[in-house]
Amino acid sequence: MKFIHAADLHLDSPFLGLQHLPSALLTQVRESTFHAATAVFDRAIAEQVDFVLLAGDLFDRAEQSVAAQAYLFQQFDRLNAAKIPVLISFGNHDYLADQHQTVAYPANVTVFGADVSTQTLTLASGETVAISGFSYPQRWVTSDQTPAFPDHAATDWHIGMLHGAVATGSDDHYAPFTVAELLAKRYDYWALGHIHQRQLLVEQPPMLYAGNTQGRAITEAGDRGAYLVTSVAGKLVPQFFSAAAILWAAPQLDLADVTTLTALSQQLVTWLAANPADRPTLTAMTVHLPQTLAHEDADQLASGDWLTLWQRTQQRAMRQANRYVIAVTVTVHGASVSAPQLDQQYWEQGAATTFTPANLQALFGKLAQSPALADWFTRAQTPSDLEAAAQQKLAQLMGEEDDHAS
């Protein structure tokens, strides 16, 4: 048996706030969700998979765009011609109640209804597979749907599809579940959707988020794609493949020699030449400098004027590296923050008790669970990023105080 598990295609995502990109690149960005999905369907056909699972959020918005509907119809028709069934469980971005779908999908497509149901397929090999799932009837599904999933059927394989999030105990809006409950169903695979960062919850039997097929913002940096799943000696083995048409990247650069924007500009060009990307990559740099920039340079940077000028004068360097620099953020190494009033010892003591996961959780509250922030919030690097940003801001504010005093 061989199938594809994809989720969160977010077709026709609007990519707001990128109007300043060169127009050819902006077009590539705006078409990227379609190109990424096409890469998934191309793979399905090339591999002659037995079926394709799409675990929710195919559309970016509940009011499905005509472009996205027409696109999916064409793609499903291609899969139909290749005799590949498609099973869909809609999620919180494309829930059933708000669908104004006017085109009937081809016969190979099964859309799960609001209640958990099971489809049974007989594969060319003669193997049988049961696939259980449901679609969101409205934007939120606040109760655990797992009890409605049947136990492993009398088929060779049983797969669960679930667009949801692990239960946190309060304000759960996305079909909350626990790993233990899902494991208790004794399925051979859980195809999860909703979390955009691909993530393995259990290795065997596999229980995993496929992640989205195309990153939509700098908070969704890194490669994106789907899983090709193959049966090997009675087990299902998922293998990630890349599908993203464009990438987002957030490299950290340690530039110990740089003290001016002129030097910074040169170093960024050097970095671009040494780090070409294999696809158009929107790159947000965080640059660590040994000391704060002189006032005029800092102002140029803060106003955005410097970056705008840099972007306009370094187009060739960016084109050759296949990267477009969308942001440059400067941070200064903790030990040498140019703020004599900021006592290092007290800062460290304060920081150690302030930037803890528990404090950040309390501060961010429900925000931490929003799909847009959840990936970023759970990154191991986030607390130290916040700490660095806070220190930077504090040093800056203290510098301004000095100015007023003088």
Ligand SMILES: [Mn+2]
């Ligand atoms: Mn999603």
